Amino acid sequence: MKKLGLLSLLLILTIFISACGSNDGKNAGEEKKNEKVYKVGVDTTYPPFEFKEGNEYKGIDIDLINAVAKDQNFKIKLTPMDFGGIIPAMQANQLDVAIAGMSITEDRKKVVDFSTPYFDAGLTVVVTKDNKTTKSVADLKGKTVAVKKGTTGAKYAQDNASELKIKVVQFNDSPAMFQEVSNGNADALIEDYPVISYAIAQKDLGLKTVGDRLNGDQYGIAVLKGENQDLLKKINDGLANLKKDGKYDEIIKTYLGE
Known part of the structure; x- marks a missing residue:
């Protein structure tokens, strides 16, 4: 009887320990699952x-x-x-x-x-490689300027449109904006300097930057x-x-x- 009781006690302890281990694993899994x-x-x-x-x-x-x-x-x-x-x-x-x-x-x-x-960063004016007349933002008078929606380039162009006497056209992404100038549908674009410099270095877009940076973004x-x-x-x-x-x-x- 004593031997049977001991075996029963060991069995109960084994089940208890296994259950605790199972719960610990489950809790750890839940914590990982619920991690932000x-x-x-x-x-x-x-x-x-x-x-x-x-x-x-x-x-x-x-x-x-x-x-x-x-x-x-x-x-x-x-x-x-x-x-x-x-x-x-x-x-x-x-x-x-x-x-x-x-x-x-x-x-x-x-x-x-x-x-x-x-x-x-900082904004810059971008024109086609064969453009010989636009050397700075001051030369954009009466021109169409492409910008990307929601960017500081778009804000700069809109804020200064009256003073610069430019027409601003907006695009959802940079490639479409680049293409607009390359195709001659816009005279220039305003873009962050590192972005356009990288784009020009990676692929011949037929574009170049001109003038000083327009701000110190x-x-x-x-x-x-x-x-x-x-x-x-x-x-x-x-x-x-x-x-x-x-x-x-x-x-x-x-x-x-x-």
Whole structure:
């Protein structure tokens, strides 16, 4: 009887331990399943910052946000969309973060909080290679200028349209805007300097930049204003770490050779 009782006790203990182990595994799986994944808005028609090559997303912004997430141990999911729809998507709580070559402006600061700047950009005027008459923004008087919707280039053109006496036409993506000028349907375009410089270097678009940079734009990573402040701190800490350990320079050099 004592032997039988001991065997019964051992059996009960085995079942109990197995049950506990099973629950621990289940809880761990549930924790992993419920781990927060931040949705990151990107515009994949914006090389060298964001573009798609085959089935893979590449670019300065893509590599940078992946490196920041790895450094700070959080998960992300890239969500490609037109640039002009990114901030509205954040306002509709469809995105947690935006990294899309987004210039830090006072207007945007009203609805989003930016990270520390991660890139110095600036706008430039772009014309066809055979254009001999347009040497600066002052030479655009009476001309048609192409811009990309929702960008600082579009805002600059619209804000200065009356003074410069230009007609502004807007496009959803950079390639369509480039094509408009290459085809002669627009006289010039206004674009971020690093973006158009990279595009021209990668492929003969028949375009060239002219004149000085029109402003001193800086790019930042954005979260909805007043929201995700813990995440914003992680992003800033991650950027600082990447710049300190040389990873940031490595990413920039990969795409711009600087």
